[in-house]
Amino acid sequence: MSARIAIVLFPGSNCELDVARSIEHLGATAEIVFHTETDLHGADAVVIPGGFAHGDYLRTGAIARFSPVMEAVAAHARAGGPVVGICNGFQILTEAGLLPGALQKNADLRFLCDTVEVRVVSTRSVLTGSAERDALLRIPINHFEGNYTCDPATLERLQAHDRVVLRYVENPNGSLDDIAGICNEAGNVVGLMPHPERASEAILGSADGVVLLRSLLDAATRGVRLPG
Amino acid sequence: MKFEARVEVTHLPGVLDPQGATVARALPALGYRNVSEIRIGKSIRLIIDATDEAAARAQVEEMCERLLANPVIEAYEIEIGG
Numbered sequence: 001m002s003a004r005i006a007i008v009l010f011p012g013s014n015c016e017l018d019v020a021r022s023i024e025h026l027g028a029t030a031e032i033v034f035h036t037e038t039d040l041h042g043a044d045a046v047v048i049p050g051g052f053a054h055g056d057y058l059r060t061g062a063i064a065r066f067s068p069v070m071e072a073v074a075a076h077a078r079a080g081g082p083v084v085g086i087c088n089g090f091q092i093l094t095e096a097g098l099l100p101g102a103l104q105k106n107a108d109l110r111f112l113c114d115t116v117e118v119r120v121v122s123t124r125s126v127l128t129g130s131a132e133r134d135a136l137l138r139i140p141i142n143h144f145e146g147n148y149t150c151d152p153a154t155l156e157r158l159q160a161h162d163r164v165v166l167r168y169v170e171n172p173n174g175s176l177d178d179i180a181g182i183c184n185e186a187g188n189v190v191g192l193m194p195h196p197e198r199a200s201e202a203i204l205g206s207a208d209g210v211v212l213l214r215s216l217l218d219a220a221t222r223g224v225r226l227p228g
Numbered sequence: 229m230k231f232e233a234r235v236e237v238t239h240l241p242g243v244l245d246p247q248g249a250t251v252a253r254a255l256p257a258l259g260y261r262n263v264s265e266i267r268i269g270k271s272i273r274l275i276i277d278a279t280d281e282a283a284a285r286a287q288v289e290e291m292c293e294r295l296l297a298n299p300v301i302e303a304y305e306i307e308i309g310g
Contacts, residue, residue, distance in 0.1 A: 059298055066295075094297065102300040109246040148300060149243065174244065 003028040003220035006043035008073065008089075010035045010053035010064050011150055015086065015197065019049045022200035026210070035067035036100045045082035045126070045220035046073055050142070050195060051093025052167030060088060060103065060145050061095035070096055080200070082126040082219045083189045087143055088190030090181070091130040099184060099191045101150030111144045115206065117169040118180045118194055122162045125183035125192040126219035127212050137208035139194035141172065148175040148182070158182055188219070231276050231284040234307040235296055238269035243301045272296055281308050 005023050007016045009032050020030035031041055035053075040046055054063035064070070070092075077083045077098055085093040093099045106112060120128050121137045131137075148160070155177060158164050166181035173193075181192030196209030239245045247268040255263045278284035288306050297304040 058295070062295060062298070096299075100300075102298055104244055104301055105246045107244060109247065109250055147244065151300075 003045065003217045004041075004043045005030050005217070006046045007031065008033050008035060008046060008048045008069055010051070010067060012053045012055050013049050013051035015050035015088075015089070015195065018195075018197045019047050019086070022197040022209070022213055023047075023206075025200060026193045026213055026217055028220070030103075035064070035068060035069045038068050038072055040072050040076055043076075044223070045084070045216060046076055047216075048073070048083070048085040048086030048092050049197075050089060053088055053092060054087075059095070061092035064088075064092045065096040069133070072217045074098060077184070080186060080188050082216055083188045084127055084216055085191040086195055086197070087141075087146070087193055090193055091145060093191045098189050099182060100154045101143045101148055101176075101207045103147050103193070104147045106143070106147050106172075112172055112189070113140075113142045114172065115140045115199075116172055116180075116194065118207050119169055121167050121169065122183070124162055125165045125190045125215075127181070127183070127192070127196075127215050128165055130215040130218055131211045135211070136169065137166075137211070138199065138206040139196055139209050140198040140206075141194050142198075143173070143193055146173045146175065148179040148193075150176065150179075156167045161185060163187075165182065165190055166189060166194065185209075194200040229280065231281060232309045233274050233276050233284060234309070235272040235274075235292060235303050236269060236305045236307075237272065237292075237297045238267055238304070240301055240303050241252060241255045252294065260309060269302075284308050 022028045119129045167178040183190045196212040199209035200205035248266045252266040292304045
């Protein structure tokens, strides 16, 4: 049976159709779930796509975390179900407390729209389970607030518990420890700034995001978390 | 009773403030070479109905913790007026 992936749509999200297309291209079922809904329609995994949820007012992700659907997302995460936040989705997951730290403005105050190289640092997350450690992936980034930060104790925990999932080869935004993506302790909640859905077919310039999306679909099909 | 609350949200020390850094470069260009330590934050004003000032302050503090500021990167100061 193919995996069913819920994609949360907030007012201001703008990558939901790209994510849906890339997931369906890999043979899974994608379903857009509006932010006012209170359940995920029984999906196996949930993706929070990029964009500007609620206009990014106050802070990126600050308002989105109070949308009704976020309780269902948190419950899914607690149950070990795969949850992936891409770009604005990553910002929302940190604001919601599902991932530690915060995304601050890029170090040089520039909006970045580029294809960058990232290294797979950990394969224990639902997004990298099928990838090779140290694999280099070319994936687009597209953000103004992608500069990951956290307190020293949190960074130490992330490093010690193999929770840094992706690192930039050349840090584009000032992100602490070159972090491009992290996961929670169990590995089932992942946030990343690069957009794997925009590197999902050769015609887009790179298909390197497929291994990440495929990992997510594999994890979704398996049901719950990866072994820690 | 109605109180006016003013909340000032600023970056925690050590957190990057690229807007402040940019303005810090712009002011000397206008001749203000004696300016330093520029930090840019947010100012939020709201009217709150509460039994007394302490209750108003407690509620605004809760709002700051839950929404108005992100404790990971921001600090806040609350002023309550009549």
